[in-house]
Amino acid sequence: MTGAMTGQPPSALAGLIVVETAERVSGEYTGKLLADLGAQVIKVERPGGAPTRAMGPFRGGESALFAYLNTSKQSVVLDLASPADRALLDRLLERAHALIDDHDEAGVRRLGLDPAQIAARHPALVHTLVTPFGQGAPAQFQNLRPINVINAGGWAYHSPSETPPGKPPLKGAGRFLPDYEAGIDAALCTMASLLRLRRTGQGQSIDVSEVEVQLNRIDCVLDRMLAGDADPSEERTAYDMGGPGTSFACADGHVFLFMTTQAHWKALCTLMGDPEWASAFREDWLEFDCTPANVASFRASFGEWIAFQPKLAITEAAQKAGVAMVPVNTAADLPVHEQFVHRAFFQQAQHPTFGPVAYPGACYRMSATPVLVRSPAPTLGANQTEVHHA
Amino acid sequence: MRDRGGPLAGIRVVELTKVWAGPYAGKMLAHLGAEVIKIESRSNLDEMRAYGGVDIDAAPYFLSINQEILSVQVNMKTPEGLDLVKRMIAETDILIDNIRPGAMERSGLDYESLKAIRPNLIQCSIKMWGTDGPLGYQTGYAPCFAALSGLTALVGHEGETPKGMNIRYGDSTAGACAALACVAALHHRESTGEGQFIDLSAVETMTSLVGDSLFAASVTGEVPEADGNFHPEMCPHGTYPCAGEAWTSIAVANEGEWLALCAGLEAPALASDPRFATLAERLANRHALDAELGALTRTHDAGELAETLRNAGVPAFKSMSSLDLCTDAFLWARDAYRMVSDHRRGTRPIIGPSWRITPDPPLVERGAPLLGEHNDYVYRVLLGLREDEMDDLIARKVID
Numbered sequence: 001m002t003g004a005m006t007g008q009p010p011s012a013l014a015g016l017i018v019v020e021t022a023e024r025v026s027g028e029y030t031g032k033l034l035a036d037l038g039a040q041v042i043k044v045e046r047p048g049g050a051p052t053r054a055m056g057p058f059r060g061g062e063s064a065l066f067a068y069l070n071t072s073k074q075s076v077v078l079d080l081a082s083p084a085d086r087a088l089l090d091r092l093l094e095r096a097h098a099l100i101d102d103h104d105e106a107g108v109r110r111l112g113l114d115p116a117q118i119a120a121r122h123p124a125l126v127h128t129l130v131t132p133f134g135q136g137a138p139a140q141f142q143n144l145r146p147i148n149v150i151n152a153g154g155w156a157y158h159s160p161s162e163t164p165p166g167k168p169p170l171k172g173a174g175r176f177l178p179d180y181e182a183g184i185d186a187a188l189c190t191m192a193s194l195l196r197l198r199r200t201g202q203g204q205s206i207d208v209s210e211v212e213v214q215l216n217r218i219d220c221v222l223d224r225m226l227a228g229d230a231d232p233s234e235e236r237t238a239y240d241m242g243g244p245g246t247s248f249a250c251a252d253g254h255v256f257l258f259m260t261t262q263a264h265w266k267a268l269c270t271l272m273g274d275p276e277w278a279s280a281f282r283e284d285w286l287e288f289d290c291t292p293a294n295v296a297s298f299r300a301s302f303g304e305w306i307a308f309q310p311k312l313a314i315t316e317a318a319q320k321a322g323v324a325m326v327p328v329n330t331a332a333d334l335p336v337h338e339q340f341v342h343r344a345f346f347q348q349a350q351h352p353t354f355g356p357v358a359y360p361g362a363c364y365r366m367s368a369t370p371v372l373v374r375s376p377a378p379t380l381g382a383n384q385t386e387v388h389h390a
Numbered sequence: 391m392r393d394r395g396g397p398l399a400g401i402r403v404v405e406l407t408k409v410w411a412g413p414y415a416g417k418m419l420a421h422l423g424a425e426v427i428k429i430e431s432r433s434n435l436d437e438m439r440a441y442g443g444v445d446i447d448a449a450p451y452f453l454s455i456n457q458e459i460l461s462v463q464v465n466m467k468t469p470e471g472l473d474l475v476k477r478m479i480a481e482t483d484i485l486i487d488n489i490r491p492g493a494m495e496r497s498g499l500d501y502e503s504l505k506a507i508r509p510n511l512i513q514c515s516i517k518m519w520g521t522d523g524p525l526g527y528q529t530g531y532a533p534c535f536a537a538l539s540g541l542t543a544l545v546g547h548e549g550e551t552p553k554g555m556n557i558r559y560g561d562s563t564a565g566a567c568a569a570l571a572c573v574a575a576l577h578h579r580e581s582t583g584e585g586q587f588i589d590l591s592a593v594e595t596m597t598s599l600v601g602d603s604l605f606a607a608s609v610t611g612e613v614p615e616a617d618g619n620f621h622p623e624m625c626p627h628g629t630y631p632c633a634g635e636a637w638t639s640i641a642v643a644n645e646g647e648w649l650a651l652c653a654g655l656e657a658p659a660l661a662s663d664p665r666f667a668t669l670a671e672r673l674a675n676r677h678a679l680d681a682e683l684g685a686l687t688r689t690h691d692a693g694e695l696a697e698t699l700r701n702a703g704v705p706a707f708k709s710m711s712s713l714d715l716c717t718d719a720f721l722w723a724r725d726a727y728r729m730v731s732d733h734r735r736g737t738r739p740i741i742g743p744s745w746r747i748t749p750d751p752p753l754v755e756r757g758a759p760l761l762g763e764h765n766d767y768v769y770r771v772l773l774g775l776r777e778d779e780m781d782d783l784i785a786r787k788v789i790d
Contacts, residue, residue: 170619
């Protein structure tokens, strides 16, 4: 349907049909990125529903995770182990432009959905397969979970900055951070290949490694080690930058302070009312005397001061004074944050089960083709009839 | 320019970018086959050409990002230089910048003005807060936008001040999202002929990475907090201490994996301990469980333990240090790291793209450019200048 027919603004991927057989967050997020950009994404669910429908949190018996990951998509239920349903999938793929999957090699081969078979049967299809270590990885690497991926890619070992050796590496924000990162690369490649499909009529196989996405995101730190410009090590601090920048507890939450220059330091001293303890530091200590002892001493004194400051008022004053100190915003802060409100980052909508909800939007505002949640995540098999008549 | 193949072959990108997020966007597009031209100037260098050395043509930070990028010199502070930049933009499909808020507009490089020279231009501006709004004037550093975004608040050891991801996190992801939006815009242009302006917020990039947590908060009213390695549907789920201050990640999703873990650790007592009999019990007693497991894992080599557990059907992987990553045979064998040309050393290893594309893969073979390495191509071939015209621009430092 065109924008004119539905009253919705035009979308970047209008007219493109994507079939999603993915059942993990990395593949489902790939599909969400494409669906909110306007592609018709047909989600193929197993009988009983996609595994993410069974993952919490729930309200009214429905998964909020599923509702987030599957906006703007359609749903059909197919038992791909049954020849009749498998044939239906082939019919869907005949008229689709892309297939998004995230299953392991044994799984895709069993269903005839491995890259070689897809390329042979559907030469005009872009086939994107996103897996923990990519195609050809040992079987035991292929069912790793997000926490394994973020540890395998190095970010966990080095997060947070300055973690001492005795404390555990962390999984990142939420449950699925490496899945979202991989989804971005997978959607990017899929769209690039779809452009080529428009121009040449030919499909491609795309193999995305979730771990390699993790590696790529740290290119200018890790590559210097690979190339011998810096020393790789067992240090938990190997990715760190040094300096006093970190989070601090304040009166009603947390703030993050980043400080690297004499100008930053002078501005901070002014903001604090030039306390006595600050005079023990050289004016240019951040550039020329930024020793671990000085950082520790600074943090101890600053920590006592900031502990009594209110988060929003002090960070606002800091910005005006030229101090890079910002609030550590929480999920409660963002929907009422002036900049987020101005940019309408959250899309207010009515969800059939949840009632009023706020969908976090895309980080890119596109002037001609706004990114939108076009419809709530589908009910199971919502588009079954259309598929059977396809 | 040589044909590198790949899905974006034939697409040209001009970038006015510095440091990390912008150049990373250019790199992503170049690694998909686009021709990416970086506009540079000796008097206004990308800081990455200065960090970690004195030779601007061999700066490690710059070399580690800008592979398969073309470099052209222009002094944009001269009217003639600015005019040349506009002539380059007239020949491009995509323009990307991540310079200070307002700087593009002051140079007359705002979208409305550029549309007059290139009607179907796709322009993407990467800013901390996007291009408008009450805080649109602010600039910042990656750890600041992670803090502002809601992401930092969710990363920390339980009960402690949330310290967030490593301080390096954020820039590269913003660049990846910029590349993604540009390619989406290419589709709209392909079907309608219309270009557009893309306004990317680095803060919102980080926010989008915690989208499910924020959406869940809007549905349930519960505000999520930093939760260490807690997972409401898997237990045990975390990183466990091993010999030599190494760690191994373990994620157990069902009873079969739980029993396999107990067997793998040769701990039958754990398997029959009523505190850990079901997922609900394990979640309720997870701190005790983590302590028990830590006592068992502590004597093992992290890599060997992870392999043993994987072979037993338990998802596990060593928490990789930078040394582990640089020396990992599997990653080298799979071309996760690959060699490109290097002007000084002959070759240089790089972190390769996360994708493999067949057939017609995009070639990634050339390292980062020398400053102005592609002046001839851009001025003579693309803009059609005569040799004497170009020499004159060099003499007058318009090309510098």
